[in-house]
Amino acid sequence: MSDVPFPEWVEPMAAxxxxxRFAGPEWLFERKFDGVRLLVFKRGAEIRLLSxxxxxxxxxxxxxxxxxxxxxxxxxxxxxxxxxxxxAYHLFDVxxxxxxxxxxxxxxxxxxxxxxxxxxxxxxxxxxxxDPKPWERACREGWEGVIAKRRDSPYEQRRSRHWLKxxxxxxxxxxxxxxxxxxxxRVGLGALLVGYFEHEDFVFAGxxxxxxxxxxxxxxxxxxxxxxxAKPLVDDLRSLLWLVNQNCITPHVWTSRxxxxxxxxxxxxxxxxxxxxxxxxxxxxxxxxxxxxELGLESWVxxxxxxxxxxxxxxxxxxxxxxxxxxxxxxxxxxxxxDPEHLTQEFSxxxxxxxxxxxxxxxxxxxxxxxxxxxxxxxxxxxxxPCTWEELERGDVRPRTFTLRTMAERVGxxxxxxxxxxxxxxxxxxxxxxxxDGS
Numbered sequence: 327m328s329d330v331p332f333p334e335w336v337e338p339m340a341a342x343x344x345x346x347r348f349a350g351p352e353w354l355f356e357r358k359f360d361g362v363r364l365l366v367f368k369r370g371a372e373i374r375l376l377s378x379x380x381x382x383x384x385x386x387x388x389x390x391x392x393x394x395x396x397x398x399x400x401x402x403x404x405x406x407x408x409x410x411x412x413x414a415y416h417l418f419d420v421x422x423x424x425x426x427x428x429x430x431x432x433x434x435x436x437x438x439x440x441x442x443x444x445x446x447x448x449x450x451x452x453x454x455x456x457d458p459k460p461w462e463r464a465c466r467e468g469w470e471g472v473i474a475k476r477r478d479s480p481y482e483q484r485r486s487r488h489w490l491k492x493x494x495x496x497x498x499x500x501x502x503x504x505x506x507x508x509x510x511x512r513v514g515l516g517a518l519l520v521g522y523f524e525h526e527d528f529v530f531a532g533x534x535x536x537x538x539x540x541x542x543x544x545x546x547x548x549x550x551x552x553x554x555x556a557k558p559l560v561d562d563l564r565s566l567l568w569l570v571n572q573n574c575i576t577p578h579v580w581t582s583r584x585x586x587x588x589x590x591x592x593x594x595x596x597x598x599x600x601x602x603x604x605x606x607x608x609x610x611x612x613x614x615x616x617x618x619x620e621l622g623l624e625s626w627v628x629x630x631x632x633x634x635x636x637x638x639x640x641x642x643x644x645x646x647x648x649x650x651x652x653x654x655x656x657x658x659x660x661x662x663x664x665d666p667e668h669l670t671q672e673f674s675x676x677x678x679x680x681x682x683x684x685x686x687x688x689x690x691x692x693x694x695x696x697x698x699x700x701x702x703x704x705x706x707x708x709x710x711x712p713c714t715w716e717e718l719e720r721g722d723v724r725p726r727t728f729t730l731r732t733m734a735e736r737v738g739x740x741x742x743x744x745x746x747x748x749x750x751x752x753x754x755x756x757x758x759x760x761x762x763d764g765s
Contacts, residue, residue, distance in 0.1 A: 330427045332369055332399055337483035338378045339403070339419070341473050341491040347461055352478065354433070355460040356452045358471040358491065359416050360677060361407035362666045366415075368392055369399045379656075381663045381762075388415050391449045397424050403481075404452070408667040417445065418452040421481050429481035436481065465494040470677070498522060500531055505550055506692055514543025515550070519692070530687070530694075532673060559584075575703045576631075576710075578694035581650070586643055590650050591749065593639040594695050595658065596630070596685040600678050604724055606668050610682050611635045611718060614661055621657070621755040626744055627718060629725045631702035631710035634682070635718075636695060642749040645756075647691040653752055654686035656759055698744075701730050709733050712743040 349355075363378040366388075373392050375383040385406065392402075401422035406415045420440045421429045428436055445451060457463045460472045471493035479488035499522065506516035517535030521528050538546070560566055560577070569577065581590040595614055599607050611627060614637050618625045626638045641650065655671075661684055662669045670681040688695040696702065696710045708726035711733065717723045728736055 332422065333401070334367075335376070335380060336365060336401055336403075336421050336429075338363060338365060339482050339489060340485040341489035342485055342487050344474075344490040344492060346490075347459070347492060348474075349458065349460075352476055353474050354477055355455045355457075355472050355474050356418060357455065357464065357469055358473050358493070359405040359407055359452075360470045360672075360679065361405040361416070362663070364404060364406045364415065366392055366400070366402040366404070368395070368397070368401075377663050379659055379663075381660060383663060385413070385415075387413055387448055391415075391446050394446060395443060397443070399423075399425060406448075406666070413448045414450050415448050416450055416452050419481060429483075432478045432480065433475055434477045461492045461494075464492075468494075470494065498531070501528070502550075503528070503530075504692070505547075506533070508543075512543070513540060514538070514545075514547040518546075532687070533690075576700045577697045578700075579697045580692065580694055581689060582643075582647075588646055588691070589643040590645070590647055590689065591641050591643050593641055593650050593654055593752070594686075594688040595637040595639075595654065596683075596688055596695060597634040597637070598630075598683040598685050599633050600675065600680045600682065602633075603682075604721070607634060607682060607725075608718055608721060610661075610665070610669060610684075611637060612715075613664065614657075614684075615715060617657060617661055617664075618755075621758050623750055623752075623755050624748075626712065626747055627715060628698060628712045629708070629710055629723060629728060630696060631700065631708040631726060631728070632696075632704060633725055635725060636710070640747050640749050642751050645752045647689070649752065649756065651686065651689040651691075653756055653759065654689045658684040658686045660759075660762070699733070702726075707731070711736065714743060 364383060365376050365378070367374040367376065371393070373389050375385060375388065377383055388406070399422065400420065402417055403419040403421060404415050404417040406413070417440065420436050421427070423439055428439060440451060455463065455472065464470070464472045471491060474490040474492060476488045479486070482488065500520040501522060502518050503521050504519040506519065508514060508516045517533035519530070520532060520534055521530045523529070560569060580587070581592040581594055582588065583591060597607060597610055597614070615625050615627070618637075618639060623639050626640070628636050628638065630636055645653075658671050662671055668681055669684055670678050671684055672678050673683065687693055698710060698712060700710045702708050702710060704726065706726070707730035709728045709730060711728040713723045
């Protein structure tokens with residue numbers, strides 16, 4: 327028995343991304359699963375399932391399988407997935423076993439201990455790959471990649487080069503649509519804003535801010551300044567009609583307004599489904615409403631006019647873009663943790679695996695979302711319009727329910743649904759979020 331007390335938490339060992347491809351007797355390779363990282367803590371009859379962000383998870387089948395292991399206490403590390411064959415917990419490490427801290431043992435020794443456990447489904451041990459070039463097999467079979475691990479490495483509670491990620495990388499042609507200004511001591515530009523065309527839509531893909539040296543940053547800024555198009559200020563009917571004459575169908579707006587452009591007065595969650603599953607989409611929106619309510623925030627909802635719903639939290643402008651963006655991402659992570667079978671924060675469509683994207687990207691500086699009452703470039707000219715939570719609960723409203731033809735009648739009937747919207751502070755909600763996360 328060890329004199330070390332059973333830990334309440336172990337920081338998961340994280341792999342370092344590498345572009346190198348190699349093999350050798352001192353390394354073993356495992357498949358990289360596209361699931362949810364999960365740590366199992368068993369101490370007698372008490373079992374805790376915690377995500378890598380230390381958020382509690384409830385998976386009855388996994389709890390039952392762990393309870394059946396003939397050991398008094400243990401800590402396991404693995405990845406949980408939901409696939410065609412059902413639930414699986416892919417087990418790849420053990421950090422504590424029967425009163426003993428085993429993190430200082432080499433990986434081979436820890437895996438030997440793991441192999442001695444009588445695992446029952448959904449517990450599955452991750453088997454080492456025997457292929458001479460396992461990264462090539464990963465790409466052939468559509469895996470996310472492989473993890474290379476040094477056989478003599480201890481379990482380190484940090485990101486380590488003793489574990490290396492070799493990811494299968496897809497390519498995508500991207501269009502530069504804009505850029506952000508540099509912050510701090512950085513020069514030239516902050517990041518390139520890139521997107522791609524999907525039929526008639528131009529879809530925002532993300533930001534590229536790394537891989538540039540000073541010379542290239544300055545050169546890019548000089549070239550982009552020569553291409554920059556001034557943004558129109560639309561604050562009256564005349565300028566709105568000017569936009570119409572430019573063939574602008576769907577105006578996208580920031581989450582902040584002049585004169586306080588760095589202080590957002592909206593926090594936006596964009597639920598973007600991969601396929602048409604109205605019941606699951608509706609449930610996700612209601613789960614998000616309830617989660618925000620737990621944090622003391624009232625939220626409003628509107629149809630996207632495309633595939634999903636936008637959930638809006640009005641803010642008092644007391645928090646900057648950084649705080650709002652981090653808050654939204656953390657809320658999204660909790661939501662995904664509660665329903666990882668149906669929800670994800672993976673931006674790549676290939677990585678979503680049919681799940682709904684909880685997109686918090688609109689909360690970043692200079693990011694945008696479809697304006698309220700904006701017409702979308704879809705059949706029947708659907709409109710991104712406010713609705714009530716009661717309408718959503720009853721199933722009366724879907725993402726494209728309101729159209730250009732029906733919008734006037736709709737507004738005449740229900741009026742301004744958001745007239746009761748009031749600004750809220752994020753301060754207390756952020757503190758509640760920290761407390762829930764244990765930080």
